[in-house]
Amino acid sequence: MGADAHAARLEGTLVERGDPEYERLWARMVWNGLKPARFPEVIVSAASERDVPRAIRLARSRSLRVSVRSGGHSWCASPLREGTLLLDLSQLRGLAVDPDSRTAEVQPGVTGGELVAELDRYGLVFPSGHCPSVAVGGYLLSGGLGWNPGVFGPACAGVVRIEAVTADGEVVRCDAAEHPELFWAARGAGPGFFAVVTRFRLRLYPLPSAITATAYSFPLTDAEPVARWIAGVAEGLAPSVETGLTLGTLGPEVSTASPRPRVVSVTATAFADARQEAVRSLAPLRDCPFAARALVRREDEPTSLEALYEGCGAVWPREHRYAVDTLWSDEDLGTLMALCGEAMAMCPSEKSLFLVPLAPASRNPERLRDMAFSVLGSNYLVPYAVWDDPAEDGAQLRWLRRTMDMLEPLGTGHYIAEADLPAGLSRAERSFTPDGWRRLAALRARYDPDGVFPSYLPR
Incomplete structure (x- = not known):
């Protein structure tokens, strides 16, 4: 399938570098007022999870890498990369709470403030980030230093399953039993993660009164x-x-x-x-x-x-x-x-x-x-x-x-x-243990051998 055909199947929007609306959209991709001069070739704003594999296939058809944004709170603007298709997940905001099992299904664009407000209705809580406007996608992928850590640990300790799209566009479910290596990496790899997480299943806790x-x-x-x-x-x-x-x-x-x-x-x-x-x-x-x-x-x-x-x-x-x-x-x-x-x-x-x-x-x-x-x-x-x-x-x-x-x-x-x-x-x-860094490198070579997802800045 050609690039134009992949683009035509997108439910969300696609803006090319040079389009009249590109500069305004580019500025919105980073919450920080200090924005580095790094410009993706294409910005795709996903309207559904179905857009994620489509965007990856589109990027591959154009020989572009894929960078990912959930809420834009990366201080050093990791999602802004040259030679990429920037995949914006901020409109993926699904949130479903199951109070009986004390779990929630959360898409990456949901903010910590939105999550906590919804859980409060059920007398439940999750250790989202201290800043309420941070989206859960990048926060959880990086580990997540949130509220009440002595009891809850890092936020990623409460991630019990993810759904992700790999570099070849395959949708996979990952947990401790299924694709456990990818699940391990998703709990802490941060902006160098070599897949796109479209959904997190979270373990919830009783809300302290x-x-x-x-x-x-x-x-x-x-x-x-x-x-x-x-x-x-x-x-x-x-x-x-x-x-x-x-x-x-x-x-x-x-x-x-x-x-x-x-x-x-x-x-x-x-x-x-x-x-x-x-x-x-x-x-x-x-x-x-x-x-x-x-x-x-x-x-x-x-x-x-x-x-x-x-x-x-x-x-x-x-x-x-x-x-x-x-x-x-x-x-x-x-x-x-x-x-x-x-x-x-x-x-x-x-x-x-x-x-x-x-x-x-x-x-x-x-x-x-x-x-x-x-x-x-x-x-x-x-x-x-x-x-x-x-x-x-x-x-x-x-x-x-x-x-x-x-x-x-x-x-x-x-x-x-x-x-x-x-x-x-x-x-x-130096953000990982030596063994952890080597393990991430080996998993990147296994799951993304063609380098579809860029590694960490400044590379």
């Missing part, structure tokens, strides 16, 4: 001692308490000073079934030795997933420009936070921040089995450069790269979902 949060903010100069304190406390907290550090600028609702002070904040969120249980699990944080120096202090406040999502959504505003990187490290948290504090003090944007979730993917090895995703260190750092003026692009990118140059000697790896892949060839490889 008493979510409660404690938070402190201290002057940035206290970053090291605060980190040493919370690292010790977190080791003894229940797995249902999600704990983390944030280095950033105090919000305008707290400080009207100009410039607003930069701070280190500690947050701990208990996911419990009763208020008394939640308060008890957060009790160790009330013995904070620095409490008198806190600029902000909120203890045992009831909250909800909706409120948590609203707060996280404000951290990543639309129409902004972002550059992000990640680092796993086995260095002690106090040493790392001292360096992060120095970097934050020199940051040219008050909107930028460091996120340092403690045990973001569970300390339980049972939650980390049979997946390409791996925890590569005892601590995990994510610096975000956030700004809105294109004239600042150079300064913001230099800050991020210099920060990573300072931290990299203490690093043990990266997380593929948010790594600054264009920064170096080693970023992708």
Whole structure:
């Protein structure tokens, strides 16, 4: 069948590079306001799962590779590749919940916020990403660091089956028994996955009914001692308490000073079934030795997933420009936070921040089995450069790269979902264990011998 015949069978839309609507559509493919100058030859917006094998066959008939987009939240815009057909899955938004079996069938364009809102109707939950507008497709393929990780583990641990389309256009079902190697890769391979997932079957969990949060903010100069304190406390907290550090600028609702002070904040969120249980699990944080120096202090406040999502959504505003990187490290948290504090003090944007979730993917090895995703260190750092003026692009990118140059000697790896892949060839490889990287390469050669799906940036 010729290329024109393949195109004619598409139910969705096809836009060629050079078409009048191409530039507008291309801009929509990446949520980040900072968009790299990489231009697919064709953009196909799938209207149904049937369009996926058709688009792959169309690409092969034109000697194009196939890149894939679910929601466009890739910070380094992995779906934008030269010499490709970009397959946009954002309109595949099917979502069906089976409360009896506590499972859901979800298509890749469904956002985390949509998923959580639907599950709430049944008193169920899934560890979707902290930002509500992130689509589940890319999030789950990358492993997924979401809510309540001490109990749920990485989000991909809750993926029990996928339906995918391979490089030759074959539709396959994958789980622990059927195509188990492809299933293993789909749980963590991220933007280098060598098939297109059109449907996920997810294991769901009871929704905690008493979510409660404690938070402190201290002057940035206290970053090291605060980190040493919370690292010790977190080791003894229940797995249902999600704990983390944030280095950033105090919000305008707290400080009207100009410039607003930069701070280190500690947050701990208990996911419990009763208020008394939640308060008890957060009790160790009330013995904070620095409490008198806190600029902000909120203890045992009831909250909800909706409120948590609203707060996280404000951290990543639309129409902004972002550059992000990640680092796993086995260095002690106090040493790392001292360096992060120095970097934050020199940051040219008050909107930028460091996120340092403690045990973001569970300390339980049972939650980390049979997946390409791996925890590569005892601590995990994510610096975000956030700004809105294109004239600042150079300064913001230099800050991020210099920060990573300072931290990299203490690093043990990266997380593929948010790594600054264009920064170096080693970023992708160092996002997996050595055995995992070799296994991915062997599976790519087996499932995609012709290289239909591009590998990781910057290749």
